Amino acid sequence: MATAKKSNYPWVIVATVLFWSGLIFGLMGNTVGLFYSPVSQEMGWTMTQTSFFMTIYPIVAGVCSPLAGKVFNSYGKIQYVLTAVAAIWCGTYIWSSTFNALWQWTVYGVITGVLGGFLMYIPVPLIINNWFTKQKGIALGIAAAFVNVVPAIFNPIITQQIATYGWRSVRLVIGIVLLIIVVPITLIFVRKFPSDKGLEPWGAEETDGAAAGGTNKLTGVKASVAMKSPAFWLALLAAACLVSCATINQRIASLATARNFDPVAIGMASSIIMVGGILGKFILGFVRDKTNNSVITGLTCAAFGLIGCVLFLTVGTTGLAIFYISILIYGFGYAGLTVAPPMIVEDAFGPKNFGQIYANVSVVTCVASSVTSLLYAQIIDRTGGYEGCFILAIVFYAIFAVCVPLIVGIGKKLPREAD
DSSP states (O other): OOOOBOOSHHHHHHHHHIIIIIIIIIIIITTGGGGHHHHHHHHTOOHHHHHTHHHHHHHHHHHHHHHHHHHHHHOSOHHHHHHHHHHHHHHHHHHHTTOOSHHHHHHHHHHHHHHHHHHSSSHHHHHHHHHBSSSHHHHHHHHHHHHHHHHHHHHHHHHHHHHHHOHHHHHHHHHHHHHHHHHHHHHHHOOSSGGGGTBOOBTGGGSOSTGGGTOSOOEEOOHHHHTTSHHHHHHHHHHHHHHHHHGGGGGHHHHHHHTTOOHHHHHHHHHHHHHHHHHHHHHHHHHHHHHOOHHHHHHHHHHHHHHHHHHHHHTTTSOHHHHHHHHHHHHHHHGGGGTHHHHHHHHHHOSTTHHHHHHHHHHHHHHHHHHHHHHHHHHHHHHSSSHHHHHHHHHHHHHHHHHHHHHHHHHTTSOOEEO
């Protein structure tokens, strides 16, 4: 057997996330709101009708996540799965430029929901965990940030292009360009394990055992055992609480409007919480690497969220500057949604069956996101304010903080198995 080599290729793996996750999910998924108004105006549909497919999307994604977890966990050639997902998503996106009926958008929501189940939460932490033993946190932070960085850069460009050329032309061009770029890059460069290329994980020279040899031998709790344990159910609760807190970021622009801030300030508020989400991923990744402790990382995430909420409730609406500060810190906490849970689950149950276990956790994030979005809307409608949403978020962050050490503590006591 050839000796595994040390290489910088793990960082190439991180860079590929920019394409198959950052561009496909970030650009095609997270810019969806830019098309609502132009589609609605052209077709004469209500906003509810136009955006209904995005109600279907998270439900289908949640249903498909366990299947995706089993596929990623058992199938070694992960590049073929991701390439197929990218190709189908681009093809469906191109097809959407021709839509003239609501049923077509409904089918689009189902198809992208299936694809989202395979792309949204599982593959990024799965691959990063395999390719890194050192600086795993910052690598995951960088990879996860791509999904936010891409729309932050391209949102104003896409908005301008839609105004100039129309939404159909823009979707057609985006779909074709990404199909040409993303598919070959994913197929050529992405690999599930370092040993697939005869390489060691990043930092393997500082560890002992199988990881240092760059083999596929992993240890962890058997999926069926993990999912019957209290640690797993606490992980479900923690994930639901964290995504429920993150859902508030969708209300920031409306909140700023309700406080009678001018349009410039409203736009700045939306940008600031997005910046907080990006920077927060790097901060939490840095904390994970410096402490090598997922519990501390999770508690740091909760602390940011709690501080942001308390600042908003106490002094956050007394002035524009403190409002910006409060939502920036809140953004640091909401950034943990794609960083903290996979770190905690991997730490608690081990890497061997991570994909399958985390896929079942991600189901809850899809469902909870839809439920709490409606809950926040009800609170706003009934109270006429946003304070109740932030009070509820404080409760959610507190529950998350209590769950984190219990998940890891209980999970580490479960029996491990090896390949």
